[in-house]
Amino acid sequence: MLENIKLSDRVNKIQPFYVMELLARARQLEAGGRSIVHMEIGEPDFPTPEPVVLAGRAALDQGLTRYLPATGLPELKMRIAAYYSSRYGLALDPARVIVTPGSSGALQLVMSVLIDPGDSVLISDPGYPCNRNFVELVGGVPKSIPVGPDTGYQLTSELVAEAWTQDTSAVMVATPSNPTGTVLDAAELAAIHAVVRERGGVLIVDEIYQGLTYGKEGGTALALGDDLFVINSFSKYFGMTGWRVGWMVSPEAYVPAIDRLAQNIFISTSSLAQYAAIEAFSVECSSLLETRRAAFKERRDYLLPALAGLGFNIPCVPQGAFYLYTDCSELCNDSFRFSRDLLEIAGVATTPGKDFGNNQPERHIRFAYTTEIPKLKEGVVRIADFLRKR
Ligand SMILES: Cc1ncc(COP(=O)(O)O)c(C=O)c1O
Known part of the structure; x- marks a missing residue:
């Protein structure tokens, strides 16, 4: 050694x-x-649901094992966009969908595209531990804001406004969150979005546990506008952790830069996982x-x-x-x-x-x-x- x-x-x-x-x-x-x-x-x-496994196996049998476009298999991007329409009533251009190696890949891309050395990103504490590291890996400064039961363990617009400094360039929230499982109230999320927009920053919303809610159906932050990043994954609700496939929805203007970066960092997300993931949206x-x-x-x-x-x-x-x-x-x-x-x-x-x-x-x-x-x-x-x- x-x-x-x-x-x-x-x-x-x-x-x-x-x-x-x-x-x-x-x-x-x-x-x-x-x-x-x-x-x-x-x-x-x-x-992993059986139809997804069968689709992955069929893709392997058909030799669909080559590189795909860096932003994802066009058919999968269309299915993801259609999902936002059927489940959340939201029209989404598939060109804004970027398929990534898990949402971890999306987090890496979004931080790389947005953060310069010294820029700070506001995150909640407690929160998903990797977020801090994704910020630091690109030279950014994660600024943890302590949150507790009084705010449902989530950031609020007031906390964001208070913690905002000149070097702040982004705010990241997760809803439902890991480790607390709490959901950000829709009005509060809208208020956070408004503060971030007013200050010229970017809001990143991690919706990787979307679908796994136990009261009223949760929505999507995409309903707030087209200037924020939404991160999602096939890992949790769709039961595909080991396949390593996720996605993000990006503001249109950032797509060429993300494409360029994804080409360089990943070339493409696993082809088999992408063909399999199409089936995750089937009725069955x-x-x-x-x-x-x-x-x-x-x-x-x-x-x-x-x-x-x-x-x-x-x-x-x-x-x-x-x-x-x-x-x-x-x-x-x-x-x-x-x-x-x-x-x-x-x-x-x-x-x-x-x-x-x-x-x-x-x-x-x-x-x-x-x-x-x-x-x-x-x-x-x-x-x-x-x-x-x-
Ligand atoms: C809040 C949150 N974001 C992102 C991830 C990354 O998941 P994946 O890369 O499997 O999509 C996790 C995994 O536990 C998580 O809890």
Whole structure:
């Protein structure tokens, strides 16, 4: 092994995902014969819908394995645009749709296109940890704004206006959010958009958990205008995490620059994944995905009161994604250690707040309900037992 390797300052700043360490440890315990209840995993436990798998297999059989245009397979871009029309009543030019290797690819492109060294990007804390890193990788400065239950763990127009400085060039929100599952109120999102526009910045809205909402049907930020970026993915609602295919909708004027950049960074997104993803919008898939959405809602409705009954405080009922972000300060004063003990002693894997920022991470733990109800019940029994015996 090389000892003194040269790493860029940029890379040295990147924190690991602590949940990955926990997951590795959980797998190690399982390999040794322990049973582990997984409530740490941020991906659906459901397999990719069968029609999508068949379409991917057919594409492989037909030899559709070559590079595609950098902004995506035209037919898929059309299907994505048609989805916005049928589901959200929004007319969208397919030329504004850019298909990317997961929404992670879209995040990388959008930051590269918008941010110059020294520019700051406002993000929420807690929030999806990679966002900070995407900003830093292009020399930008992520400015984390602490958010709590009073604002549904989301940014508000007031918070954005207060935090805005001369070097701010973009604001990023996620709705529903990871780790809190909360949805940004439509009026508040419109107010944020107005502040950002007034100040000459750009709004980026991560809608990767779109479709996974459990109250009224969520909308899309695209309804606010054509000057913002919307990021989305086939990973979560469509159950295609490992296929690595996502998309973004860009303001028209940015498309040539994004095309140029995508050609250079990715050449194109996986051809097989793109042919397969077309099928994700079929009638058959849509009804299956809605059944899964109902299953997630049932899990949330079970797990939330069960955890609250054990002393985990969940001040905002999350309306989306598949996460419960709990305040565990009544039960411990170090969530990282608590999470480790839950794994080692109780055999329950969770994600400590430390993965999502610096805003009181020691008080928080994220539970993912990406496992079926009998397993969630088993997890709750184990946690109760662990708390009783401590
Ligand atoms: C809020 C959010 N954005 C983006 C991503 C990236 O997902 P993918 O690259 O699989 O589309 C994730 C993954 O967990 C996420 O939670």
